[in-house]
Amino acid sequence: MASAFETRRRNQLIIAAAVVAVMIALPLGVKDVYVQNILVLTVMYAALSQAWNILSGYCGQISLGHALYFGIGAYASTLLFVKFGIIPWFGMAAGGIFAAAIALLVGWPCFRLGGHYFTIATIVLAEIGLILFLNWSYAGEASGLQIPVSGDSWLTFTFLRSKLPYYYFALGLAAVVWLVTYFIEDSKWGYYWRAVRENTMAAQSLGVQVFRSKMAAAALSAFFTAIGGSFYAQFVSYIDPDSVMVFQFSLLMALPAVIGGIGTLWGPPLGAAILIPFTELTRSYMGGGGKGTDLIFYGAVIMIIALARPEGLLSLVTRTRHAPP
Amino acid sequence: MLEVQSLTTAYEGLVAISDVSISVGAREIVAVVGANGAGKSTLLKTIAGMERPATGRILFEGADIAGAPTHRVNMLGIALVPEGRRLFPRLAVRDNLRLGSYLHRRKSDREAPLETVFKLFPRLAERLDQRAETLSGGEQQMLAIGRALMTRPRLLMLDEPSQGIMPKLVDEILDSVRTIREAGTTVLIVEQRLAETLEIADRAYVLQTGRVVMSGAAREIAGNADVRRAYLGI
Amino acid sequence: MSALLETEALTVRFGGILANADISIGVNEGEILGLIGPNGAGKSTLFNLVAGTYRPTSGRIRFEGRDITRLPPAVRCKLGVARTFQVVKSFETMSVLENVVVGALVRFTSTRTAREEAYRVLDVTGLTRRAEANARDLTPPEKRRLEVARALATQPKLLLLDEVLTGLTPAEAQKGVELVRKIRELGVTVVMVEHVMEVVMPLVDRAIVLDLGRVLAQGAPQAIVRDPKVIQAYLGDRFHA
Numbered sequence: 014m015a016s017a018f019e020t021r022r023r024n025q026l027i028i029a030a031a032v033v034a035v036m037i038a039l040p041l042g043v044k045d046v047y048v049q050n051i052l053v054l055t056v057m058y059a060a061l062s063q064a065w066n067i068l069s070g071y072c073g074q075i076s077l078g079h080a081l082y083f084g085i086g087a088y089a090s091t092l093l094f095v096k097f098g099i100i101p102w103f104g105m106a107a108g109g110i111f112a113a114a115i116a117l118l119v120g121w122p123c124f125r126l127g128g129h130y131f132t133i134a135t136i137v138l139a140e141i142g143l144i145l146f147l148n149w150s151y152a153g154e155a156s157g158l159q160i161p162v163s164g165d166s167w168l169t170f171t172f173l174r175s176k177l178p179y180y181y182f183a184l185g186l187a188a189v190v191w192l193v194t195y196f197i198e199d200s201k202w203g204y205y206w207r208a209v210r211e212n213t214m215a216a217q218s219l220g221v222q223v224f225r226s227k228m229a230a231a232a233l234s235a236f237f238t239a240i241g242g243s244f245y246a247q248f249v250s251y252i253d254p255d256s257v258m259v260f261q262f263s264l265l266m267a268l269p270a271v272i273g274g275i276g277t278l279w280g281p282p283l284g285a286a287i288l289i290p291f292t293e294l295t296r297s298y299m300g301g302g303g304k305g306t307d308l309i310f311y312g313a314v315i316m317i318i319a320l321a322r323p324e325g326l327l328s329l330v331t332r333t334r335h336a337p338p
Numbered sequence: 339m340l341e342v343q344s345l346t347t348a349y350e351g352l353v354a355i356s357d358v359s360i361s362v363g364a365r366e367i368v369a370v371v372g373a374n375g376a377g378k379s380t381l382l383k384t385i386a387g388m389e390r391p392a393t394g395r396i397l398f399e400g401a402d403i404a405g406a407p408t409h410r411v412n413m414l415g416i417a418l419v420p421e422g423r424r425l426f427p428r429l430a431v432r433d434n435l436r437l438g439s440y441l442h443r444r445k446s447d448r449e450a451p452l453e454t455v456f457k458l459f460p461r462l463a464e465r466l467d468q469r470a471e472t473l474s475g476g477e478q479q480m481l482a483i484g485r486a487l488m489t490r491p492r493l494l495m496l497d498e499p500s501q502g503i504m505p506k507l508v509d510e511i512l513d514s515v516r517t518i519r520e521a522g523t524t525v526l527i528v529e530q531r532l533a534e535t536l537e538i539a540d541r542a543y544v545l546q547t548g549r550v551v552m553s554g555a556a557r558e559i560a561g562n563a564d565v566r567r568a569y570l571g572i
Numbered sequence: 573m574s575a576l577l578e579t580e581a582l583t584v585r586f587g588g589i590l591a592n593a594d595i596s597i598g599v600n601e602g603e604i605l606g607l608i609g610p611n612g613a614g615k616s617t618l619f620n621l622v623a624g625t626y627r628p629t630s631g632r633i634r635f636e637g638r639d640i641t642r643l644p645p646a647v648r649c650k651l652g653v654a655r656t657f658q659v660v661k662s663f664e665t666m667s668v669l670e671n672v673v674v675g676a677l678v679r680f681t682s683t684r685t686a687r688e689e690a691y692r693v694l695d696v697t698g699l700t701r702r703a704e705a706n707a708r709d710l711t712p713p714e715k716r717r718l719e720v721a722r723a724l725a726t727q728p729k730l731l732l733l734d735e736v737l738t739g740l741t742p743a744e745a746q747k748g749v750e751l752v753r754k755i756r757e758l759g760v761t762v763v764m765v766e767h768v769m770e771v772v773m774p775l776v777d778r779a780i781v782l783d784l785g786r787v788l789a790q791g792a793p794q795a796i797v798r799d800p801k802v803i804q805a806y807l808g809d810r811f812h813a
Binding site for chain 3: 349350351352353354373374375498501502505530531532533534535546547565566567569570571572
């Protein structure tokens with residue numbers, strides 16, 4: 014029986030390798046910049062949602078304030094680049110570490126709150142972050158920061174002519190976060206996080222240090238989310254609080270996992286593959302008119318999933334069903 | 339008046355009472371006794387309609403009420419004084435009593451039982467405006483019984499009225515149960531404290547792990563050494 | 573036999589209620605101890621004090637000579653005190669095996685060795701053929717078994733069982749009794765809170781009776797059931813038979 018388990022694990026890796034191979038080949042025939050854009054965003058959200066999934070899916074602490082870490086990542090690498098000339102590769106790492114530290118700092122009071130109160134706290138904290146950045150003159154306040162782009166350079170990670178390098182970076186990031194999640198699934202942390210999600214008291218009685226577990230999940234999740242934020246800053250070359258720290262981002266990081274299958278390995282990428290192209294396409298139809306329409310859409314999606322198939326769409330394909338937290 | 343036939347109630351696959359049959363005649367005081375977990379509360383809750391039985395019948399004055407919802411059971415004339423009293427803690431004594439009376443449509447019907455309750459428990463009349471949570475354990479039990487009496491039930495069921503109450507007050511409360519019977523109400527009382535309860539009961543049933551293991555006249559049960567085994571296992 | 577666990581004048585107040593008063597007991601290594609008493613006697617409270625879920629108002633608890641009064645449940649588990657919950661708390665979305673692995677991970681850092689240990693525990697508790705099933709899909713008696721298996725996987729020295737035999741059919745209860753005996757044979761000391769007297773009294777070596785928050789009597793089961801104080805507590809002050 015032990016080898017059946019190992020076979021299942023190996024199959025996951027084989028499938029992943031196949032998927033990555035397809036994803037590498039996918040954009041080579043695509044010349045349309047608009048479509049390239051959608052591909053980049055899809056893969057980016059796959060990475061972001063996978064990172065979110067670590068804290069909210071596996072560990073069961075639902076955060077609707079991950080835009081905070083996304084924004085911290087974006088600002089950290091951009092500030093370091095624009096003000097100190099530090100290349101984004103180091104900036105990204107710095108942003109990730111800084112976001113992880115912030116996650117531990119806010120986790121200290123927040124993880125004492127249970128369930129829904131924790132989620133509300135995350136929303137509040139993200140809003141506080143937004144307001145702080147809107148008023149921080151060093152970071153450009155509401156005007157934000159512009160990243161100078163002079164030509165294609167892997168050193169400064171800026172590209173003018175094609176979106177493909179961005180795509181491959183984002184794909185790499187998604188693959189890394191997927192791999193991290195893959196290792197989590199069969200690790201002490203992974204078991205402990207799921208135990209905390211299912212029943213905190215029972216977990217404690219089995220020797221799980223719940224608080225420490227939640228903090229670890231939060232730090233890891235924030236780290237990768239921030240790297241995604243740094244990436245995004247490089248991708249769009251211009252950031253301001255309203256474009257990287259708003260609530261919509263928090264939702265967009267959560268939705269792919271919820272749609273695809275929260276707390277599963279393949280849920281976030283599956284959900285991203287379905288949701289992101291769809292939102293991008295509908296946005297071009299509905300124009301940009303009124304920020305409300307996308308929220309209405311997200312709300313409707315959440316309700317449909319909650320009513321029809323709370324485990325997410327992945328459960329249509331796999332035999333093992335995981336119930337939602 | 340009440341006849342329970344082969345009643346079985348289970349919670350999610352765990353059997354609480356199994357094949358229990360008891361009968362309560364008009365104006366009797368019948369006691370159901372047994373240790374914790376014997377199923378006594380479950381029996382009362384099933385009769386009151388708070389739990390659905392898996393099998394069996396509950397005949398109240400000839401009609402099968404098994405599975406009927408609690409408010410209907412109440413309307414038919416059965417009132418339950420629940421385990422732990424379940425009062426409305428922040429409401430006054432007066433309001434707790436009033437809330438018990440809304441079964442009757444006419445105001446006069448609602449007010450009339452108050453007299454009886456106050457005669458039975460004069461202490462309640464003294465504390466009409468006090469919040470229920472500030473009453474002592476014994477007074478709370480009186481209030482709970484009073485509340486049940488507001489519907490003028492024909493059958494009054496009490497679930498462990500002596501729980502958490504000082505021994506002196508236990509006697510007072512059990513005495514009041516005698517008075518309630520004398521006024522014409524039939525009583526089914528479930529208790530762990532066997533001796534005191536058997537002093538006021540006419541007949542008794544002993545439950546052990548969900549089954550009736552003994553039954554008979556209260557006096558006989560009280561003198562029976564086997565009862566100890568039913569409680570203590572060996 | 574030496575005292576594995578000792579309590580010293582353990583007292584707990586919840587609001588105005590004195591749930592446990594001045595309780596000083598000992599649990600001997602290798603015994604099966606029953607903790608019994610009428611409704612509201614304070615058994616659950618004492619159980620939870622030893623498990624670490626409640627903190628005492630005053631008094632001490634010593635495990636293997638070491639003061640554990642201030643230690644949280646997770647640390648007590650590492651030291652060797654494990655417990656089950658009366659209302660079963662399985663990890664519903666995880667398989668039976670995975671549930672037990674969580675317990676084993678307190679002793680093994682590698683998931684592979686933890687899994688091997690989990691399989692061994694499933695074998696002892698008779699759940700091997702349900703290893704891959706989702707905990708959610710288990711019958712209530714099986715879920716009870718899983719509670720025990722999970723706690724057992726933490727390799728405890730002292731296992732606290734909270735009403736594990738309640739509500740079972742006589743056949744299931746007998747299997748439960750056999751399991752408890754098997755656990756003791758593995759070298760685990762067992763303390764059981766129980767109501768189902770006819771099953772637990774023949775099983776335990778010693779029983780402690782609580783009433784109104786205090787220790788009423790302790791000793792061999794045969795002596796306990798003949799103790800007039802105990803009889804009074806269960807059957808009422810004026811029981812004569």
